[in-house]
Amino acid sequence: MKKSKLSLLLVLSLVLSMFLAACGGNKQEGTEKKEGSKETKEKLAAEQVLNVLESSEIPAMDSVLAEDTIGFTMIAATMEGLYRLDPEQKVIPGVADGMPEYNEDKTVLTIKLKKDVKWADGSPVTAHDFVYAWQRAINPDTASPYGPYFMEGKIKNASAIVKGEAKIEDLGIKALDDHTLEITLERPIPYIESYLTFPLFYPQNQKFVEAQGGNYAKTAANLLSNGPFKMTKWDGPTATEWVLEKNENYWNAKEVTLTKINFNVSKDPQASANAFTAGEADITPKLAQAAILSQYEGDPALLRYQEPSIFWIKMNQTNPALKNENIRRAIALSVDKQALVDDVLANGSIPANFVVPKGFTFFEDKDFREGAGEYLKPNKEEAKKLWEKGLQELGVKEITLTYVGQDTETSKLTDAFVKDQLEKNLPGLKLNIEAVPFKIRIDRENNKDYDLLFGGWGPDYADPMTFMDLWLTDGSHNNMEYSNPEFDKMIQSANEDTDLAKRWKTLQDAEKLLLEEDAALAPMYQRSVNLLINPKVKGFAHHAFGPDYSYQWIKITE
Structure with missing residues (x-):
């Protein structure tokens, strides 16, 4: 999903190692460390109210229209699908009453639902609510950014529906009764259980949605x-504050201790740290900058x-200059990534010469990166030669490009560094930076209203495909006019191949084609996270992958 650059991160001390579900790896803990039975002995505070700072507004709260981290994280706090991740990154039942039952070739899943699950208004959650939400997501009239992208080639008939060759009702999901779902796939999917945790697949109450009409989720x-x-x-996408309260009709409400969560937007990392120190916030946004982080070294x-999030510069090939491979490659080779992570972010992020992160997915106990290369490593001398060659091919001496970034303080520092690097190393290049709010940046990206755009992606499920199929020709998340039939063919092969070792190698080869051969985009860094959390928050x-955080297991102690 699209990542906000936020107020970024710090020294790595915990590596999240996500293993492919089908490949038998164990998944690493993703919650703060507990101290044996000490936590259970600590006395709960009388007031269970949490105060959280976020660095961006919520662009959307409709689970079939959201496409960003903050939106999906808030949706996951207020909604529940068939499955969710627990604090140890294990897929556990949500509305589902147990894990799926499979047919022999694992293309049909039968899922029983709990019978005591209710909406906040007291009405029952049924299998029909899932069918309605999925059909709404694939309906071309809805214009869901994730529906076609997530379902095509995976859920039965999704591609045919998108092409207008099948009815919406033909989508491979049926309510056999109020509490039984049948999901039919186009092919076996090795990561299907982590895939089903994603918020796109959450239920929606048809009666309520239709009653709200165009105002739904606004x-x-x-x-x-x-x-x-x-x-x-x-109050909607421009709101800089919002409130969540415990849902007493949640099926597992007895295990939810928090009664209220207050959220406020803070785009200045120093202001966020100051608010935390003053006791005005219990959790900060992701922080960066050495001057801030050094204040908390050794602090519990x-x-x-x-x-496993990668940040990159997208190059929009609707601009004739960026259609030129030498121009793109020159841009990709011109930024000193090590200086970016060491001197600007100063937070433990690492240079990325790849699109699939390190420490994310494993096959036969080997990281995806072990068998893959590193591509587009900075080389200023080579970049200058390629730039001059590209200018000559275009018949120009200068190029002016619009660079879209974000409006947080850390983003502005990052973008200023990139501008300095590119203009200094590529004579004749001028960048006009436009710093915009997160929602506007997403809109600009979706509408291809940019030349260069600093963006990022976090995984939606536990498989390298969540990074690789972004770049398919005319893909809903491509949005830069990159197209290579050979790349498309490789991704299709990886989707269909049941030989997991061969599939793995195909994805690694596709990454090499995307970067080393086509210079389609310019990876910058893999993000490291630094949060300040009140020690009383347990x-x-x-x-x-998926939503960044879960709040339902939090308890506040005295």
């Missing part, structure tokens, strides 16, 4: 929850880990 008043919390205050409030869980 504000807190137009939302209906079935998860641990319900949103009681949110500091939570540090490397996450049970905070962060995740390696």
Whole structure:
């Protein structure tokens, strides 16, 4: 999913090692460390209210229209699908009453639902709510950014529906009765259980959605929850504060201790740290900058880990200059990534010469990166030669490009560094930076309204495909006019191949084609995270894919 550059991160001390479900790896803990039975002996605070700072507004709260980390994290707090991740990154039942039952070739899943699950208004959650949400997501009229992208080639008839060759009702999901779902796949999917945790697949109450009409999910008043919390205050995508309160009708409400969560947007990392120190916030956004982080070295409030998110510069080939491979390659080779992570972010992030992160997916106990190369390593001399060659091919001496970044303080520092590097190393290049709010940046990306765009991606499920199929020709998340039939063919082969070792190698070869041969985009870094969390806050869980955090297990102690 699209990542906000936020107020980024720090020294890695916890590596999240996510293993392919089908390949037998164990998954690493994603919650703050517990001290044996000490936690159970600590006395709960009288007031179970949590105060959280975020570095961006919520672009969307409709589970079939959201496409970003903050939106999906808030949706996961207020909604629940068939499955979710627990604090140890294991897939556990949510609305489902147990794990799926499979047919012989694993293309049909039968899932029983709990019978005591309710919406916040007291009405029952049924299998029909899932069917409605999935059909709404694949319906071309909905224009879901994730529906076609996530379902095509995976859920039966999804591709045919998108092409207008099948009816929406033909989608491979059926309610056999109120509490039984049948899901039919186009092919066996080795990561299917982690895939089903994603918020796109959450239920929606048809009666409520249709009653709200065009206002559905536009504000807190137009939302209906079935998860641990319900949103009681949110005035829409421009709101800089919102409130979640415990949903007493949640099926597992007895295990939810928090009664209220107050969220406020803070785009300045120093202001966020100051608010934390003053006791005004219990959890900060992701932080960066050495001057800030050095204040908390050795502090038990500091939570540090490397996450499998990659940040890159997208190059929009609708611009004739960026259609030129030498120009793109010159840009990709011109930024000193080591200086970016050491001197600008200063937070433990690592240079990325790849699109599939380190420490994310494993096959036969080997990291995806072990059998793959590193591509587009910085080389200023080579970049200058390629740039001059590209200018000559284009018949110009200068190029001016619009560079879209984000409006957080850390983003502005990062973008200024990139601008300096590119303009200094590529004579004749001028960058005009436009720093915009996160939602606007997403809109600009989706509409291809940029030349260069600094963006990022975090995984949606536990498989390298979550990074690789972004670049398919005309893909809904491509949005830079990159197209290579050979790459498309490799991704299709990896989707269909049942030989997992061969599939793995195909994906590694596709990454090489994308970067080394085509210079389609310019990876910059793999992010490391630094959060300040009040030591009295216990049970905070962060995740390696899907929504960033879970709040339902949090308890506040005295």
